Amino acid sequence: MIITNEEGYPQALVDACQSDYELEPNEWRVTSLLKGPREAILERRHSHEITRDVSDMIWLLFGTSVHSLLERVPIGPLEFREERIKIPIGGYVLSGKFDSYDAGEKLLTDYKTCSVWQIINKRFDHWRQQLLIYAWMLEKIGFECNQARVMTLAKDHRRSLAKFEKGYPRKPGQAIPFTFSKKDFGDIEVWLIERFSEIARLEQLPDDQLPVCTPEERYNSGTKYAVMKKGKKRAVRLFDNAQAAQDHIAKGKGDFVEIRHGEDKKCMDYCVACEFCNYYKEKVEKHVQSA
Structure with missing residues (x-):
């Protein structure tokens, strides 16, 4: 090193x-x-x-x-x-x-x-x-x-x-x-x-x-499904699965679902070999640059 x-x-x-x-x-x-x-x-x-x-x-x-x-x-x-x-x-x-x-x-x-x-x-x-x-x-x-x-x-x-x-x-x-x-x-x-x-x-x-590291190995924060209301930036509520979010909307408590993909925190902040990893370059680095 x-x-x-x-x-x-x-x-x-x-x-x-x-x-x-x-x-x-x-x-x-x-x-x-x-x-x-x-x-x-x-x-x-x-x-x-x-x-x-x-x-x-x-x-x-x-x-x-x-x-x-x-x-x-x-x-x-x-x-x-x-x-x-x-x-x-x-x-x-x-x-x-x-x-x-x-x-x-x-x-x-x-x-x-x-x-x-x-x-x-x-x-x-x-x-x-x-x-x-x-x-x-x-x-x-x-x-x-x-x-x-x-x-x-x-x-x-x-x-x-x-x-x-x-x-x-x-x-x-x-x-x-x-x-x-x-x-x-x-x-x-x-x-x-x-x-x-x-x-x-x-x-x-x-x-x-090489097999891509698992979500757990990447410290992935997990994809969330945000129930949103039109004209509002903050979510009404966050869910771990899409069906629960849709059910919440069906109850009249939101207008649409926004998918918030989990972040690979290990790739972003702790993996010293990330510059040699095609997953990092294609999935993580590009996402960070476009955010």
């Missing part, structure tokens, strides 16, 4: 954005494996062409600084931190680096900087899957791990809202616990084998023939 510094940040911050870890051939990180296959493969293929500016990586730097501070905390007698594990699967190598593992408690801990809304909406499935894979990897090298937790650090937490708004987290940091069963380990092993089999097949395809 090419790191630029258009805003003139100190060189120390530029250096912090540079990764000093080089993947071996056919080595895949857990975090990459959890992305949509198109995004992950494009990112690997064009890694030396992708450009990012330091100013767009501020939250990455924030997360890195948090981990640096945690490294200064004394390590317990049965604790391991920032260890990288490599497990062969078929013709590939799965590579994962966890934050902390306590062999006494059989507990895996990961620290996540996130939006407070991720906590409010309980969007934890992706975190659980990542930690389950780390736990499975630990089990493979002889360390039992039947539980994990994410220690959250909500970067946009507002104390004023925490005092009065129902459901708003009281603190910017909290623990999100997970437990794992033998079935979980069996299921994730099957998923990993199938994922690498899929990658082996897709790596033979050119960029524009």
